[in-house]
Amino acid sequence: MAEICHHNIYLQMDQQLDYFPFPDLRPAKWGWWIKVCITPAIVLVGIIGNCLSFAVMKSRNLRKKSYSHFLCALAVFDSLTLIGRQVTLVDDMYHNLGVENKGVFYHFNDAACKTYNFLEHMCYLMSSWLIVCMAAERVVAVCRPFKKSVLRTQTGAVAIIFSLFVILSYTQVFRFIMIGSYMNTCQATQTFLQLYVNLHIYLYQFTLIFILPFLLVFIFNTMVLYQIYRVRREASGDSRSRVVARTHKTTFMLLAISTIYIITMLPLVVISISAHFALHSSKPMLEVQVLLMRIQPWHDLLSVVSFVNYGINFFIYVVSGQSFRFELRRMIFSKERHISTSGTRTREEVMKLQ
Template sequence: MNSTWLGLVLSTTESLFNNDTLMEEITEEEDEEDVNEWFDFEIQGKIYMTCILIIASLGVVGNVMSFILMSDAKLRSLAYSVYLRWMAVSDSLLLMMVAAEDTLDTYHYLQRFLTSDVTLCKVWVFFLTMTYTLSPWLVVALTLDRFVCVVFPLSRHRLCTKSKAFKLCLTLTLISAALNVYSLIYIDIEDAECLVQSPDQMEGYLLIQQLVLNSILPCAAVLILNIVTVIRIRRSATFRQQFKRSGGSEATKERQDKITLPLLLVSIFAFVTLIPRAVTEVTEYVLDVFQEHDGMTMELANKLWPLFNLIYLVNFGQNFYILMASSSEYRLILRRKLTWHKDNRNTSSAQTQSSRMSSEFSEISVSKMTDSRSVTSGDTTLMSSLPVTEPGI
């Protein structure tokens, strides 16, 4: 009797366990189906290439306009204009290379282009990786410049100068080049592909560079500096509202805030566009390290990566549009600069037309003088040919 009851219990437990296992498998399959339904919009192929071309085109145009804007006489002597001009050049180079690379890859000409010459392969990868490293740190430098101006205003004239900004940008460029010099050494052509032939010890370095130096560290620096700067600006605004002093200094402080806020928006939007791809890369790395082969998570990350990469590329072409949307002063400077160029063209064309008319008038005057001289000489000749008669007595 007891054995029969025990067997019944075991059989019942086994059936319940099998049912639970079956239910878990069904639930996992439903979750996977839900994920596939939610993320069935995967961006790839020519749609992805078109999005990149649009972002690159608008970004390069915006960077050119940003360079022109920051070259204005009122702005080019300021430190932050150096950072924005340097970013315009670096970001434009990156966007053009990414657009060319993805276009060639879509039509299966990328490896044929890169493997046509080993020097081209090395130089291409070197400049691409260097700009990927340089651009986030230029945003950090711009954010640090605003941080010093707001938090340490007495040191602003000593630290936030044009010469120091130029030296910092040059130093960041040289460091970025040094960090990516491996591409000139270890990259080679193998099996008709441009690949990194790095030793095993280089894998850890490349991982640290990609995750830490290019993503996590600059994002953390921008976030912390912006938080402190915004808190200080809010405290200063509250203090000025409670204790208003002279109108001149008050107007100067308000003008400085109007200049600082658009630049803060540049660094904040840079953080917003950099963080999605950084989080995706860190997630993939953590799953790989702990060998958590979660198929659903990896599939989700792979499907979202193109979208996050597009958001990431927006960072390299958004500065000009942020400045125009957030500041009337920058819009006024750009309008005045474009009007000045138009007036110069009109003035030069008017001067050309005036000089042309004066030359034509001179030619007409000379021709008239020549005709009058010829008529005078003809009359003189006629008078000399007439007979001379003596006056009568």
């Protein structure tokens, strides 16, 4: 998300560092080393957790829930995002270590660069907007718990996920036109460079990644929390209130997902926006370069924090989701019983053969 935007900013800065008169003030490497050491662990744990989440959400008792479709899609796109982050990190390591004629994208042609760039950014967008959809689904579930709506049906959830992918894909078509293989790496061609940077930063980064998702998630969560407070204050001991209480348990789990999304992503977005405006300010270039170099290690650290967003959902489900914990235990123990039973039958068959 903000990582990609900030990467473009520092790419512009790196071109200026060749003429920078103070080599002692070059960016500190402690943030980069933190990213190199911690990112693979986050990627590994996150992918395993997302696979477990997908398996549990597809279990017999949960797969008919509308929100399970959103969570399964989120697990898929979060995993793809983590894989993309690791691929980009490996490519950055080649460049930072000064390895010539090497890199993940070194042998990519124009078609491969266009496809990879498009899919990478689509995974970011889908991860963000699926959280928006879940926040909207919780508003409907809490405010109108006894009425059916498109968001709260299986068919409706699948249709919304598909429609979301189509709409977001349309906003990223410009990547197929402007991205290519240039100087052995995937980036915008010189003809479209300025237009691409503007579309990437202002349409993709500021609008689709930052302003709209954060604003909508915040508004939806506020509405949900207010409704829960109002219902609990007026709650009685009838059956309707017990149904609402069960809805609230699921709601708190999904609220935790969107809250973690804001907490982990907001610092990186803020520092990326600050770096962007500093680079385009009227301050002397030398002063801007010094500021950006001081920010860069903190950006690397916050990018690691942002990666947590794509691998922490499984642990949120375990802590806050009672139904998820029950299905996870049932899935694990049923497999253990199956293995134990299969082992017993095998031994009995062996005894009969003797």
